[in-house]
Amino acid sequence: MDALVCDFIFRRSPDGILIATADGIIADMNPGAAVLLGIPPESVIGSHTSKSFHNNPALMALFNRPGDQTLDVRLPRKRLASGVASTLADGRRIVLLHDVTERRDLDSRREALSTTMAHDLRNPISALAGYADLVARTGDLNHDQTYFLQRVRQTAQKLHDVAGELVDLVWLEAGMPLKHIPIEFRPVLDAVIEALTPLAENKQITIIVSVQDPLPLLIGDPDRIHQVLYKVLHNALLYSDEEQIVAVHAWGDDQQLYCSVADRGIGIAEDELDLVFDRLFRSKDERVLALPGGGLGLTIARRIVQRHGGDIWATSTFGRGSTFTFMLPSVKT
Ligand code: ADP
DSSP: OHHHHHHHHHHOSEEEEEETTTTTBEEEEEEHHHHHHHHHHTTTTTBBHHHHHHTOOHHHHHHSSOEEEEEEEETTTEEEEEEEEEEOOOOOOOEEEEEEEHHHHHHHHHHHHHHHHHHHHHHHHHHHHHHHHHHHTSSSSOHEEEEEEEEHHHHHHEEEEEHHHHHHHHHHTTTOOOOOOOOOHHHHHHHHHHHHHHHHHHHEEEEEEEOOSSEEEEEEEEHHHHHHHHHHHHHHHHHHHHHHHHHEEEEOOSEEEEEEEOOSSSSSOHHHHHHTTTTTTOOSOHHHHHHHOSSOOHHHHHHHHHHHTTTEEEEEETTEEEEEEEEEEEEOO
């Protein structure tokens, strides 16, 4: 990068840039650092870091600790910066400060919201189930009482599950950070199938798998991609009759990875196909309503796929089966 560009970045960057000589004298400081630290450059340039920043231990540490360092630095007016420091080839020390006050506030508000939701929704629901258990232990119940208590327990369980999914969705929509690491899709697929094998065996459904070899790598959050596939395959098993076949197919190139899950289950009516990814949507079909589910699984799956830069869609013939396909960006290997 040429000197003009470097000078422009130094003068105009809202991030703070501070440079100290090898023996700790502040050699330069940009206007961004002056604003963040609330001190004019001329009051610190030429003086020693230990004199100018003695009341800011994190900033001192960034100058004094050897090698690359990353630390949170407290700024005036209760603001907070993320500080990064490194030693240049000529021995000078450079420190960059990036104001993260708003982002951290948002993170802690998000956390508070989801903790409150989890606590305020789930605890009363658990209490409900607990009291139903207690009533059952108070003495002999007649047939109707036993049946109604069973319904209370089932409803409480359903509410508990929906509350969990709602918290998940709120997190995702609030921009909860996702992992961004290279992922091999095959192990994710194997783990999902293993987790759902008891359900498949219970309904004597055969899961057929065909996977291109090699498959491209993905970049993203493995747990979240597991969650997408789990939800789609779980639905395929749930909404299929016994002794059916469910086929999982994965393929891709160096731009996209596709995974489709095809079932020969109850299918989705044409006028409902666009709605299945909407929050809380459940088909009016009585075979669906007879099964547990909160209508949030596919909404969460779509949100996760979109947050990875991908897409998810469904095709279906009512009464004959459905195919759910999702696409995620892959990486060149
Ligand atoms: P849930 O399954 O918990 O009800 P989802 O968001 O996963 O919620 O699915 C929403 C609705 O889409 C389901 O209630 C059902 O009506 C329909 N659906 C999803 N997958 C299938 C499928 N494989 N076959 C038929 N209907 C499906």
